[in-house]
Amino acid sequence: xxxxxxxxxxxxxxxxxxxxxxxxxxxxxxxxxxxxxxxxxxxxxxxxxxxxxxxxxxxxxxxxxxxxxxxxxxxxxxxxxxxxxxxxxxxxxxxxxxxxxxxxxxxxxxxxxxxxxxxxxxxxxxxxxxxxxxxxxxxxxxxxxxxxxxxxxxxxxxxxxxxxxxxxxxxxxxxxxxxxxxxxxxxxxxxxxxxxxxxxxxxxxxxxxxxxxxxxxxxxxxxxxxxxxxxxxxxxxxxxxxxxxxxxxxxxxxxxxxxxxxxxxxxxxxxxxxxxxxxxxxxxxxxxxxxxxxxxxxxxxxxxxxxxxxxxx
Numbered sequence: 001x002x003x004x005x006x007x008x009x010x011x012x013x014x015x016x017x018x019x020x021x022x023x024x025x026x027x028x029x030x031x032x033x034x035x036x037x038x039x040x041x042x043x044x045x046x047x048x049x050x051x052x053x054x055x056x057x058x059x060x061x062x063x064x065x066x067x068x069x070x071x072x073x074x075x076x077x078x079x080x081x082x083x084x085x086x087x088x089x090x091x092x093x094x095x096x097x098x099x100x101x102x103x104x105x106x107x108x109x110x111x112x113x114x115x116x117x118x119x120x121x122x123x124x125x126x127x128x129x130x131x132x133x134x135x136x137x138x139x140x141x142x143x144x145x146x147x148x149x150x151x152x153x154x155x156x157x158x159x160x161x162x163x164x165x166x167x168x169x170x171x172x173x174x175x176x177x178x179x180x181x182x183x184x185x186x187x188x189x190x191x192x193x194x195x196x197x198x199x200x201x202x203x204x205x206x207x208x209x210x211x212x213x214x215x216x217x218x219x220x221x222x223x224x225x226x227x228x229x230x231x232x233x234x235x236x237x238x239x240x241x242x243x244x245x246x247x248x249x250x251x252x253x254x255x256x257x258x259x260x261x262x263x264x265x266x267x268x269x270x271x272x273x274x275x276x277x278x279x280x281x282x283x284x285x286x287x288x289x290x291x292x293x294x295x296x297x298x299x300x301x302x303x304x305x306x307x308x309x310x311x312x313x
């Protein structure tokens with residue numbers, strides 16, 4: 001389930017990087033979360049929420065209809081098989097997209113990079129931009145997203161021993177509440193600045209994370225699942241506040257010649273450094289300390305360096 005969630009996130013960020021150059025300069029934050037398909041149909045955050053909800057629903061149905069052995073042996077592969085056509089659809093959409101106006105202008109002027117990867121890796125300026133993007137934006141996004149979505153599922157199932165199906169449904173409710181806020185916060189970043197929105201999001205996330213995890217533990221003990229879903233939604237919405245400006249922020253760190261390459265490096269290195277091992281480390285801390293809230297505390301500590309870097313903007 002966690003792998004499927006990460007795949008969804010990676011696909012979302014890649015799509016937004018491709019469409020950023022099509023958006024107006026003053027509205028890129030909003031347009032990266034609300035943009036047109038080649039057919040002219042609007043794709044909103046509601047569709048994103050539906051897709052994630054659908055993934056969670058499929059897993060829930062499989063868990064309800066299959067015994068533990070069947071799910072562990074082959075049932076967990078079903079969501080991936082169902083999602084396989086998405087690759088073909090995405091390829092068709094990409095082939096049907098027109099090149100961005102910036103790319104066309106660069107091609108006509110002969111200023112296209114012959115080797116974007118090599119130029120990015122050997123450029124001091126590019127590495128400075130990669131490090132800025134990693135620590136200012138991607139780091140904060142990785143910590144908040146992996147904690148509020150990925151680790152949250154482990155926290156419910158492994159730490160609090162909540163029934164897996166119930167845990168998935170509670171998480172799905174939180175996602176549905178948070179998804180419509182992405183274009184709202186993206187638009188806000190167009191008005192007051194990307195770094196400022198992310199900084200406010202990080203401060204609020206740090207302030208709320210520990211109380212939210214404590215509240216989820218108490219609500220789970222009382223079997224108050226509506227409250228569990230509401231608290232998950234609170235953290236998910238604050239994650240949206242941090243994450244919404246991310247694609248535009250990182251893309252604006254790089255020149256058009258190396259935008260996609262720089263974005264990819266900053267995203268993947270940031271995920272490795274801040275998010276990749278977060279669920280494992282968080283669960284290990286819970287086991288070592290005996291404190292069920294140790295994982296949430298670790299996430300708060302991981303987010304502090306990103307907040308401090310943003311103070312310099």
